[in-house]
Amino acid sequence: MNEELSAAGRIRWGWFIAWAAVMLLLPMVLEDTHTLTVLTIWSLLALSLGLMWGYAGILSFGHAAYFGLGAYAYAIASINFGESTVALFLAMLVPAMLAAAIGAMMFFGRISDVYLGVITLVVSLILFKFMNATAGDVYRIGDARLGGFNGIPGFPILNVPGFPSMEIWGTPFYYVVAVALLLCYLLSRWILYSTFGRVLLGIRENELRTELLGYNVPLHKTAIFSISAAMAGLAGAFFAMWSEIVTPGLFALGQSAEVIIYVIVGGLGTLVGPMAGAILLGFLKLLLGEQTLIDNSLVMGLILVLAVLLVPSGIAPQLAKFRKRYIDRLFRQRSGSSGRRRRKLGGSGNGKESS
Amino acid sequence: MREPIVDTRELTMRFGGVTAVNNVDFVLREGELRCLIGPNGAGKSTFFKCLTGQYILNADNGRVHICGVDVTGWRPYEIVRLGVGIKTQVPSVMNGLTVYENIWLSARRVRDRRGSDEETRAVLDELDLGPLSRRLVGEMSHGERQIVELGIVLAQRPQLVLLDEPAAGITGSESEKLVTLIHRINENAALIVVDHDMQFVRMLGAEITVFHQGSILIEGHADDVLSDQKVREVYVGNRAA
Numbered sequence A: 001m002n003e004e005l006s007a008a009g010r011i012r013w014g015w016f017i018a019w020a021a022v023m024l025l026l027p028m029v030l031e032d033t034h035t036l037t038v039l040t041i042w043s044l045l046a047l048s049l050g051l052m053w054g055y056a057g058i059l060s061f062g063h064a065a066y067f068g069l070g071a072y073a074y075a076i077a078s079i080n081f082g083e084s085t086v087a088l089f090l091a092m093l094v095p096a097m098l099a100a101a102i103g104a105m106m107f108f109g110r111i112s113d114v115y116l117g118v119i120t121l122v123v124s125l126i127l128f129k130f131m132n133a134t135a136g137d138v139y140r141i142g143d144a145r146l147g148g149f150n151g152i153p154g155f156p157i158l159n160v161p162g163f164p165s166m167e168i169w170g171t172p173f174y175y176v177v178a179v180a181l182l183l184c185y186l187l188s189r190w191i192l193y194s195t196f197g198r199v200l201l202g203i204r205e206n207e208l209r210t211e212l213l214g215y216n217v218p219l220h221k222t223a224i225f226s227i228s229a230a231m232a233g234l235a236g237a238f239f240a241m242w243s244e245i246v247t248p249g250l251f252a253l254g255q256s257a258e259v260i261i262y263v264i265v266g267g268l269g270t271l272v273g274p275m276a277g278a279i280l281l282g283f284l285k286l287l288l289g290e291q292t293l294i295d296n297s298l299v300m301g302l303i304l305v306l307a308v309l310l311v312p313s314g315i316a317p318q319l320a321k322f323r324k325r326y327i328d329r330l331f332r333q334r335s336g337s338s339g340r341r342r343r344k345l346g347g348s349g350n351g352k353e354s355s
Numbered sequence B: 001m002r003e004p005i006v007d008t009r010e011l012t013m014r015f016g017g018v019t020a021v022n023n024v025d026f027v028l029r030e031g032e033l034r035c036l037i038g039p040n041g042a043g044k045s046t047f048f049k050c051l052t053g054q055y056i057l058n059a060d061n062g063r064v065h066i067c068g069v070d071v072t073g074w075r076p077y078e079i080v081r082l083g084v085g086i087k088t089q090v091p092s093v094m095n096g097l098t099v100y101e102n103i104w105l106s107a108r109r110v111r112d113r114r115g116s117d118e119e120t121r122a123v124l125d126e127l128d129l130g131p132l133s134r135r136l137v138g139e140m141s142h143g144e145r146q147i148v149e150l151g152i153v154l155a156q157r158p159q160l161v162l163l164d165e166p167a168a169g170i171t172g173s174e175s176e177k178l179v180t181l182i183h184r185i186n187e188n189a190a191l192i193v194v195d196h197d198m199q200f201v202r203m204l205g206a207e208i209t210v211f212h213q214g215s216i217l218i219e220g221h222a223d224d225v226l227s228d229q230k231v232r233e234v235y236v237g238n239r240a241a
Helices: A013-029 A033-056 A064-081 A085-108 A113-132 A171-193 A195-205 A207-212 A217-243 A253-266 A272-289 A296-310 A315-344 B044-052 B076-080 B099-108 B113-126 B142-154 B172-186 B198-204 B222-226 B229-240
Strands: A163-167 B004-015 B018-029 B033-037 B063-066 B084-087 B160-164 B190-194 B207-212 B215-221
Touching (some): A033 A171, A064 A113, A085 A217, A113 A253, A171 A195, A171 A217, A253 A315, B018 B044, B033 B172, B044 B076, B044 B160, B076 B084, B084 B142, B099 B113, B198 B222
Parallel strands (some): B033 B190, B084 B160
16 A cells, blocks of 8 residues: 555554454453444444545434434335345345435535535434324335334344344344444445545545546545445344334434434544444443433533533544554653663664664 | 637626626637736636636536537536646645645546556656655645645646636745746646736746636737736726726
8 A cells, every 4th residue: 555645544454353353252251242232233323424424524414314214124125025135235225225316416416515414314304204104004015014103023133144044143143243343344444445435535625626636526425425324224224133123213313413423422534433432422322221310312412512622533533642642652762762772782773773 | 720729609607797707709729828817806717617617607608618529517527537637716725635645636537556656756756745745735835735736737637727826825936936837837738827916927928818807808928918008907007006
């Protein structure tokens, strides 16, 4: 890789392997993989928004639309097909296609950022309202009744491809979700390394200039919008399997707001940050859910305000700064002092050190 | 005779009741260097934006042909793909990226990865930007960003270069370098330079088109145009006032 280019697409393999090892070893330490699984699913959802918002500058106020659509697409398809493989594929395809249609309309129609936010929000609201109004028997797709406010329960969960009776649940299901997250992370890094990803960075920095370089900006934005929606849809499908029910609540504004908070608190413009934000805040949300003293969303709002005031760049960039400022300096000082010690002892310092 | 590379016919752009560009017939031929001058509000920048697709045109706006192709209604990226390099009035660069990345992204559109690396280094050397290659463009001075934007334009080796106020915010010695650079670009490409700075326009020594109230007032060589009485009245007179 060219060292002159931004590190956005660079994978630090040492860190990645350590992270993957921790994720894969956690079930051996923790008994409760159920919580771990949902935190990993939220990480995937946050990653999908972090990729689009942090690297292409597209903020969707209704990202839950694609999350919910993925969940519903999975539930409906799995009931009709009687197994999960095709359903999982459709859970990515349906949100991606909707995002491609909406994205093409917005980006080729030169709709400004403010209206873009409004449109994404409205799409989410329309889906929320519509799904709530599908209680009647007429609202069915094949064998699947949409179920209105009560949603769709009792659909097949993940199974080994080709073997509907071999269900994947518990710790094995966590491993599937964890591997999916790791693969999505690698895919995101690969996107950022590619010329397509570099163009996205250009769009984020200066859309007009990127267009004046001859790049088809609307097409690039539509493509990343679709990819992000597919990832959110995958997260939605996993969430459906995890909760074993899908309800219109998946499209709720609160869901969209939460993922935005995960990204901001974790660190916009990074991939690790949104995932870390989702794990930290998601865990806090689960803890707060066990009590009735304080309202959950009040605490989340407070955390967002404090994060914006105290660590405006987010946790991950702040930790990276800390590492550069203190830990790297400490290593440099140590290697410097050992070099001096070697020279004092008549050791072999290279030309650069001695000069 | 050389072929026209830019050819506008009855080009008109209105904003409400104001006609910013009024029935402009303009021709630039291959290899030519042309300066567009005129007082504030003369319609130079609007004309420039019509050429570059920043204002999307329709049939009522007249016609624009670039490199022999009717580009009326085209978007900027489609026009650029004909081999057009565009530098905007306010430096339009990617502030959060380094100098190298800005130029590389431009080169990459027309070359493979390796070719883009080579071209980027060549442009950095050509513009003496090598020592600044890892600097974030957002941390640079206005003049330096102007040069980076020229580098971005150069990296695609276009056959037509459109420069809107390239000398704005540039010091005297930098102006001389810029004039040399523009003449060097002109060895392989036709250029349109929009600028206010009469000293800079004189230094370029090119053919001049004077805009006034959205129309072309006069065209000709720098010495003839700048000594013309009408030009002095509408342009120099206005500046003096």
